[in-house]
Amino acid sequence: MTQDPTRRSILLATGAAALAVGCSEYGGDDDSGSSSVAASAGQELAKTGDIPVGGGTIFKDEKIVVTQPTKGEFKAFSNICTHQQCPVANVSDGTINCTCHGSKFKITDGSVANPPATKPLAEKQIKVTGDSITLA
Numbered sequence: 188m189t190q191d192p193t194r195r196s197i198l199l200a201t202g203a204a205a206l207a208v209g210c211s212e213y214g215g216d217d218d219s220g221s222s223s224v225a226a227s228a229g230q231e232l233a234k235t236g237d238i239p240v241g242g243g244t245i246f247k248d249e250k251i252v253v254t255q256p257t258k259g260e261f262k263a264f265s266n267i268c269t270h271q272q273c274p275v276a277n278v279s280d281g282t283i284n285c286t287c288h289g290s291k292f293k294i295t296d297g298s299v300a301n302p303p304a305t306k307p308l309a310e311k312q313i314k315v316t317g318d319s320i321t322l323a
Contacts (some may be wrong), residue, residue: 198267228322234259235318243294250274251311252283253320254294261315264297264308275308283308 189231232253238244238261243254245266252275256263266275272289282291282300290304297308312323 230322232313232320232322235259235315237267238320241281241294243283245275245278245292247274249322251313252278252308253313253323254278255285256281256295261320262294262296262315263311264292265311267308268304268305269299269306270302301312 216302230249232246232251233244234247235255238253238255240255240258243252245252247266250266254264256262256272266283267273268275268285268287268290268308270285270288270290273285275283275292276286277284278294281294283294283297284291285304288303290310291301292298292301292304293300297310299305299307314321314323
């Protein structure tokens with residue numbers, strides 16, 4: 188003779204399964220945990236020749252975008268979109284682009300070029316010495 192599961196055992200099993208799914212989705216490969224490597228002052232990001240004029244390069248691990256709006260002028264911004272905190276995907280045609288919802292930011296100052304974002308990307312401090320770009 189088999190015993191049918193009780194309402195309580197079904198609810199407990201469902202809750203445990205939901206908790207396991209929730210933990211696996213948000214625990215583990217999180218970039219915000221203490222195990223992530225934070226960018227530090229003096230850390231070299233790139234050589235000046237690695238950053239295209241009129242474009243930029245995303246440094247995913249350091250969470251920074253470095254742009255070169257005009258020859259010899261370098262800017263740096265957070266790579267996290269201000270709309271819903273997606274990492275930006277690419278730099279092209281004078282903008283830093285987030286493909287999550289279509290926000291675009293100007294490579295010159297990080298200001299919004301295309302919504303839905305309403306706030307600019309946070310500016311980051313860099314230092315250019317010779318042909319080396321480092322975090323300030």
